[in-house]
Amino acid sequence: MKLLVKTSLYYLIFGIPVLLIAAVVGYFMLATAVKGNNHDLLKLRKKQIEKQLNKNDSTAFQSNIFYDEVIITPTTISGKTKNIYSDTLMVDPEDGDTDLKAMLTTIIKTKHGNYLVKIWLSTVDNDELVSTILTWLAIILVLIFIVFFYINWYVSRTLWKPFYRIVEVLNSFRSSDKEKPELQNSSITEFKELNNSVNGMMEKMMSDFNNQKQFTENASHEMQTPLAIIKNKIELLIQSENLSKAESEIISSVDNAADKLSRLNKSLLLLSKIENRQFNQEDNISLNEIIEESLIQFEDLIAEKNITVKKNIRESVTLRINPDLCMVLVNNLLQNAIRHNIQNGVIEINLNEKEFSISNSGLPLAVERNKIFERFQKNPASVESTGLGLSIAKEIAEASRLSLKYHFESEKHFFIISLI
Amino acid sequence: MKILLIEDELELRKSIRHYLELEGNVVEIAIDFAKAEDKAVTYDYDCVLVDITLPDGNGIDIIRQLKESKSNAGIIIISAKNSLDDKVMGLNIGADDYLPKPFHLSELNARIKALIRRKNFSGDKQIVINEITITPDERRVLVNGNEIMLTTKEYELLLYFIANKNRVVTKSAVAEHLWGDYVDRLDNYNFIYTHIKNLRKKLLEKGCEDYITTIYGIGYKFKITE
Numbered sequence: 001m002k003l004l005v006k007t008s009l010y011y012l013i014f015g016i017p018v019l020l021i022a023a024v025v026g027y028f029m030l031a032t033a034v035k036g037n038n039h040d041l042l043k044l045r046k047k048q049i050e051k052q053l054n055k056n057d058s059t060a061f062q063s064n065i066f067y068d069e070v071i072i073t074p075t076t077i078s079g080k081t082k083n084i085y086s087d088t089l090m091v092d093p094e095d096g097d098t099d100l101k102a103m104l105t106t107i108i109k110t111k112h113g114n115y116l117v118k119i120w121l122s123t124v125d126n127d128e129l130v131s132t133i134l135t136w137l138a139i140i141l142v143l144i145f146i147v148f149f150y151i152n153w154y155v156s157r158t159l160w161k162p163f164y165r166i167v168e169v170l171n172s173f174r175s176s177d178k179e180k181p182e183l184q185n186s187s188i189t190e191f192k193e194l195n196n197s198v199n200g201m202m203e204k205m206m207s208d209f210n211n212q213k214q215f216t217e218n219a220s221h222e223m224q225t226p227l228a229i230i231k232n233k234i235e236l237l238i239q240s241e242n243l244s245k246a247e248s249e250i251i252s253s254v255d256n257a258a259d260k261l262s263r264l265n266k267s268l269l270l271l272s273k274i275e276n277r278q279f280n281q282e283d284n285i286s287l288n289e290i291i292e293e294s295l296i297q298f299e300d301l302i303a304e305k306n307i308t309v310k311k312n313i314r315e316s317v318t319l320r321i322n323p324d325l326c327m328v329l330v331n332n333l334l335q336n337a338i339r340h341n342i343q344n345g346v347i348e349i350n351l352n353e354k355e356f357s358i359s360n361s362g363l364p365l366a367v368e369r370n371k372i373f374e375r376f377q378k379n380p381a382s383v384e385s386t387g388l389g390l391s392i393a394k395e396i397a398e399a400s401r402l403s404l405k406y407h408f409e410s411e412k413h414f415f416i417i418s419l420i
Numbered sequence: 421m422k423i424l425l426i427e428d429e430l431e432l433r434k435s436i437r438h439y440l441e442l443e444g445n446v447v448e449i450a451i452d453f454a455k456a457e458d459k460a461v462t463y464d465y466d467c468v469l470v471d472i473t474l475p476d477g478n479g480i481d482i483i484r485q486l487k488e489s490k491s492n493a494g495i496i497i498i499s500a501k502n503s504l505d506d507k508v509m510g511l512n513i514g515a516d517d518y519l520p521k522p523f524h525l526s527e528l529n530a531r532i533k534a535l536i537r538r539k540n541f542s543g544d545k546q547i548v549i550n551e552i553t554i555t556p557d558e559r560r561v562l563v564n565g566n567e568i569m570l571t572t573k574e575y576e577l578l579l580y581f582i583a584n585k586n587r588v589v590t591k592s593a594v595a596e597h598l599w600g601d602y603v604d605r606l607d608n609y610n611f612i613y614t615h616i617k618n619l620r621k622k623l624l625e626k627g628c629e630d631y632i633t634t635i636y637g638i639g640y641k642f643k644i645t646e
Contacts, residue, residue: 227521
């Protein structure tokens with residue numbers, strides 16, 4: 001839920017009881033005011049009637065328009081002239097409805113005698129009052145809601161803009177980015193501070209990443225020459241005619257280790273080059289050709305494990321990608337499918353306009369599933385693996401704006417590249 | 421064959437020189453850009469091996485100078501950079517081959533020989549070793565005058581062995597030669613044995629002497645006395 005929606009919701013939740021209390025108070029205040037007003041009016045009329053009664057006899061004001069709403073009866077009751085107010089229901093002679101009337105019952109003393117006087121006037125009844133108040137309340141609520149909605153909309157467009165920009169920037173930010181994304185300037189102190197912290201954080205991440213990358217690159221380069229020396233010296237050493245079997249074995253182990261180191265080194269260099277986006281030249285590459293080529297190169301490995309390769313390949317699927325990276329990507333996936341396959345296993349290659357997938361039979365994963373693309377995550381049983389092949393494949397996919405996903409289903413490992 | 425080796429790293433220089441001299445080549449050394457420039461323009465070489473990262477200059481410039489002076493020497497770049505840009509640029513300005521470090525000496529040797537063979541337009545187009553005759557242009561192999569049919573890998577293997585005859589070549593060097601960059605992806609070199617076994621069988625069938633010997637744990641040697 002958006003912050004602004006949540007705020008509005010709170011306003012509404014707290015607003016409703018406040019409005020209800022206001023309605024109750026309003027009702028009583030209104031009722032009192034109406035009552036007071038009625039009493040004043042009735043008293044005024046009583047005075048006028050008193051005046052008339054003193055001036056004339058009772059018949060004189062029968063024709064006066066005021067006095068539909070009065071009953072004057074001569075009475076013998078004397079005593080204190082107390083005003084008695086009451087609410088009473090009366091039938092309207094014109095439409096026959098029963099209406100609420102405010103009534104004053106009193107005794108007026110004149111020189112002609114005493115009169116019992118009942119004066120009334122139409123008033124609002126409680127139901128009407130309540131419904132009026134509730135109606136207004138509802139209107140106010142709707143108005144508040146509409147106003148809030150517009151305020152929110154306006155606020156989110158202007159006030160919170162820098163904040164949403166930060167979120168957007170952070171979502172797309174990668175420490176491997178070449179340039180720091182621009183944040184929106186704000187006059188609001190909190191956002192200014194947030195901008196500063198986020199800027200600082202991104203700069204730190206980028207420089208850390210660059211340092212690390214630079215280190216990998218330099219380290220790999222610097223390692224090439226000593227490695228070359230080791231390998232060459234081994235080659236010279238084995239030319240010796242009188243090596244014993246034990247010596248040969250030692251030399252062979254050294255040679256293998258040097259080979260592995262060299263492989264690791266090449267992979268690390270390749271990774272840092274991909275991260276540097278040094279392979280930026282793209283072409284329309286036929287995936288079909290790359291796959292066929294790769295299969296030919298691996299045919300010995302495939303034959304050795306007696307793996308059946310099932311191909312479900314649609315004609316001519318092309319992809320806009322760097323040719324070298326595309327080859328490495330396909331090779332790495334195929335190599336992975338062979339390496340982690342079982343004897344007499346199966347590899348299935350699917351290629352159509354939508355996706356390219358390689359699946360292989362094999363034992364369940366030896367590494368954690370969500371770490372499969374991480375560097376140096378490898379099956380301890382696979383001695384020859386550098387643990388970098390899938391990381392490289394993932395990096396290539398990312399650099400080429402493709403998604404590479406893994407899943408395990410019915411004893412098969414699937415690597416899927418979506419092509420749309 | 422006269423070879424100029426331009427390499428600033430002492431130990432590499434020693435190893436390469438040693439290996440190539442075993443083949444009966446004359447190897448001259450240049451340890452930096454200035455000396456390399458001097459030698460490259462003064463003398464004629466059959467082959468120049470250039471390390472492109474030199475302390476006082478770029479080996480690429482030496483290749484340019486060789487090309488400008490219409491040198492006939494075969495040029496092989498040896499580089500620790502293994503950068504595609506360098507490779508493309510080097511080949512574009514006239515280098516004949518590119519070998520990233522680390523490399524096998526036997527691979528370097530085979531490349532030099534293949535390069536010289538390609539360059540040698542006027543010379544003999546055939547490789548003749550005892551009863552084996554190879555015509556590289558046609559990829560034809562004759563044993564005692566009878567043609568044998570070899571697969572691509574077997575053929576490459578035979579050429580490689582002959583280029584490094586009487587030298588021990590490691591399994592990894594053979595694998596790297598046959599599978600190129602793919603070698604990094606091979607889990608083991610067991611299947612090399614299959615190709616070697618088949619090649620040996622085909623040679624023996626036509627009465628060829630058994631030249632291929634296995635050096636335990638390390639590799640193979642094509643033992644031949646001419």
